[in-house]
Amino acid sequence: MSRLYPYTEKQIKAAPLAVFRILFGILMLISIIRFWSYGWIDKLYIQPKYFFSYYGFEWVKPLGHFTYIIFIICGLSAIFVALGFKYRIAIISFFLSFTYIELMDKTTYLNHYYFISLLSFLMIFLPANAYYSIDALQREDKRFQFIPKWTIDSVKLLLGIVYFYAGLAKLNSDWLFKAMPLKIWLPSKFDVPVLGDYFHLEWIHYAFSWGGAIYDLTIPFLLLYRRTRWLAFSLVVFFHVITRVLFPIGMFPYIMIFSTLVFFDVKLHEKILSYLSGIIKTDKRKFDNGKYYPSLNNTTSKIKYGFISLFFAIQILMPFRYLLYPGELFWTEEGFRFSWRVMLIEKAGYAQFKIVDGETGKWFYVDNTDFLTRFQEKQMATQSDFILQYAKYLEKHFSKQGHKNIEIYVDSYVTLNGRLSTTYIDPNTDLTKQKESFRHKNWIVPFKDEIKGF
Numbered sequence: 001m002s003r004l005y006p007y008t009e010k011q012i013k014a015a016p017l018a019v020f021r022i023l024f025g026i027l028m029l030i031s032i033i034r035f036w037s038y039g040w041i042d043k044l045y046i047q048p049k050y051f052f053s054y055y056g057f058e059w060v061k062p063l064g065h066f067t068y069i070i071f072i073i074c075g076l077s078a079i080f081v082a083l084g085f086k087y088r089i090a091i092i093s094f095f096l097s098f099t100y101i102e103l104m105d106k107t108t109y110l111n112h113y114y115f116i117s118l119l120s121f122l123m124i125f126l127p128a129n130a131y132y133s134i135d136a137l138q139r140e141d142k143r144f145q146f147i148p149k150w151t152i153d154s155v156k157l158l159l160g161i162v163y164f165y166a167g168l169a170k171l172n173s174d175w176l177f178k179a180m181p182l183k184i185w186l187p188s189k190f191d192v193p194v195l196g197d198y199f200h201l202e203w204i205h206y207a208f209s210w211g212g213a214i215y216d217l218t219i220p221f222l223l224l225y226r227r228t229r230w231l232a233f234s235l236v237v238f239f240h241v242i243t244r245v246l247f248p249i250g251m252f253p254y255i256m257i258f259s260t261l262v263f264f265d266v267k268l269h270e271k272i273l274s275y276l277s278g279i280i281k282t283d284k285r286k287f288d289n290g291k292y293y294p295s296l297n298n299t300t301s302k303i304k305y306g307f308i309s310l311f312f313a314i315q316i317l318m319p320f321r322y323l324l325y326p327g328e329l330f331w332t333e334e335g336f337r338f339s340w341r342v343m344l345i346e347k348a349g350y351a352q353f354k355i356v357d358g359e360t361g362k363w364f365y366v367d368n369t370d371f372l373t374r375f376q377e378k379q380m381a382t383q384s385d386f387i388l389q390y391a392k393y394l395e396k397h398f399s400k401q402g403h404k405n406i407e408i409y410v411d412s413y414v415t416l417n418g419r420l421s422t423t424y425i426d427p428n429t430d431l432t433k434q435k436e437s438f439r440h441k442n443w444i445v446p447f448k449d450e451i452k453g454f
Contacts, residue, residue, distance in 0.1 A: 008305060010149040011292050014131035015269035016262050017152050018084070021128040022276075023258045025082025028094065028116070031251045032075040041071060044108055048373050050393055051105040052386055055436055060103040067104075073097045081123075084133020088124070095120040106386075107379045111342050112252035115162055118315070122158060125308060126151045131287050132273055146292040155262050157312060160220035165319050165340040167216030172344070172453030174330070175213065179205035180417040181346035189246055215239055223263040236260050247343065325440050328447035330416060333383055334440060349381035349414040349424060353391065355398055358405035366394060382414050384425065384441050391431035408432050422448055 035041065045051075045062040053060060063070065074097035080090035099117045102109075127147050129135040136143035174180040179202070186199040186208065198204050215235060222232035240253035261268070277284040322335030329336055330345050353366040368377045371393070380386040391408045398406055407430045414424040422445070429443040 008148060008150055008301075009295060011146040012149040012152060013266040013270070014127070014145060014147040014293075015266050015273055016264070017126060017128050017130075017147060017155075018132040019269045019272050020152075020155060020259070020262045021084060021087075021123070021133070022082050023261070024119070024123070025078045025080075027251060027255050027258060028078035028098075029075055029082065032071055032078060034251065036068075036071060041068060044375075045104055048105070048376060050371050050376070050390075052107050052376065052380070052389055054103055054106050055385070055438070057103045060100060062104050070097050070100060074101065081128075084129040084135050087129035087133060087135050091120060091123050091128070095124060105376075107376050109337060110249070110252075111340060112249070112255065114338055116255070119155075119158060122154060122308075122311065125304060126154070127293055130293060132284065136287055140289075143287060143289055144291045144293045145288055146290075148293055152262060154308065154312075155259075156220075156224070158315070159256075159259055159262070160224075161312075161315050162340055163216050163220050166342050167213055167218075168454045169319075169339070169341040169344055170209070170213035170216060172330075172451055174417050174451050175209050175344060176453075178417070179209045181344070182208050184346050184418055186246075192245060212239075223260060226265075229263060233260060233264075327440070327444065328449075328451055330451055331414075331447040332441070332444050333385075345417060347382040347414055347416050348378075348421075349412065350421075351377075351381040351387060351410050351412045351425075353394060354409045354411070355394065355403065356407040356409065357403070358407045360405075371397075381412065382424070384444050385436065387412065387425060388431055388434055388436055388441070391434075392436075395432050406432060416447075419449060 045067045046065065051061060074094060077090045077094035077097060080086055081094055095117065098113075098120060102113045102117055127144070128151075130142065130144040130147050170176070183202070183205045186205055189199050190196045192199070219232055219235065222228040222235070225232075237257055240257050243249065244253040261272075273284050319339035319341075322329045322339065325332065325334040327334070330347075351368070353368070354363050355366060356363040368380075372380065372390070380390050387410060391410065394408055395406055409427055409430060410425050411427055412423065412425040413421045415421040424445060426443045426445055431443075434441070434443065
């Protein structure tokens with residue numbers, strides 16, 4: 001910590017973090033409104049009969065119609081974050097409510113939901129309300145024109161990790177040498193204006209694959225270097241606009257576009273705040289008091305720095321946990337989530353569950369539509385932890401109906417990145433005898449091909 005002390009003492013104008021806070025809050029509010037207006041709260045968290053929970057978070061469940069209250073809390077928290085009003089309470093409230101929403105059903109897992117949870121958690125420790133906020137306006141002791149440089153750099157680091165690891169994940173033989181799964185996806189986008197006529201061409205598939213990998217690996221460094229920053233930002237806008245046109249990934253492209261503004265110099269953010277001041281009829285000079293955020297070279301600050309360092313160490317190591325598991329990652333998906341592996345695989349599957357009386361041998365098949373939505377069934381059929389969790393649910397359900405000596409088997413077939421469909425789960429494995437854990441599921445049938453790379 002003594003070696004880090006000179007860096008932690010460096011101060012910079014607070015405008016970039018203030019702009020980031022405002023944009024973050026606005027985009028999160030739009031996301032909540034958009035989710036609500038499309039009827040997704042009802043469709044995803046109220047209508048389903050069953051929800052797939054994350055291991056260790058089985059207690060996190062939708063609350064029926066009270067689920068709307070969680071979204072209201074999340075939306076109000078986003079407003080307060082943008083305004084910088086009661087900021088610390090607001091960002092903690094946003095983190096907890098948003099993460100609760102994310103954990104309610106892993107069927108809806110998306111990398112950018114995970115990213116928002118991480119980012120909002122990090123923002124709890126940042127003085128994002130020190131400048132151009134209601135908190136700073138109301139209380140002079142909370143108003144600072146300069147803040148520690150590391151607070152802004154930490155946001156840049158998290159964004160850099162997301163991009164760079166997404167690039168590393170693309171360095172695999174399917175993506176680079178087979179243009180998979182873009183070779184499957186792009187031809188279906190023939191109706192896209194201008195570009196659609198070219199999406200059936202193989203060289204376009206490879207250009208998108210290689211271009212995407214190079215973009216993800218280099219964009220953090222291009223944004224850091226002043227001479228290439230505007231070029232990099234132009235690439236960010238182009239990349240995410242194209243991504244938004246081609247794929248239904250919600251607000252994520254806009255979040256990434258506006259987040260990269262944090263890499264720019266203070267002058268740009270001062271101009272943004274001056275322009276905003278003209279719109280809302282306020283005087284930005286009220287916040288320009290020349291004060292520096294107080295130096296905290298004490299035990300509490302050292303614990304804080306250590307905690308944030310641990311946070312980033314986990315983010316750096318987490319994507320490599322797949323190395324602890326045998327077998328092909330894209331097939332087993334053990335260690336796949338929470339590792340910035342974005343849109344790398346096209347999997348489709350079929351899973352039919354057989355309920356067997358262990359004593360008499362009598363059996364019957366389950367109609368999955370009696371318990372799952374189509375979206376849930378699609379996700380379940382290609383992921384082993386879903387299959388096991390669903391089997392446990394079926395065991396409880398049919399036990400309550402009076403069935404005894406229950407054994408559950410599954411006929412499961414999966415296709416990965418255009419390969420022929422093959423058996424996914426050992427059909428002779430009684431899933432009632434298996435337990436969920438972080439250990440390798442040895443009842444997954446080994447992959448019959450090889451995908452080289454990260």
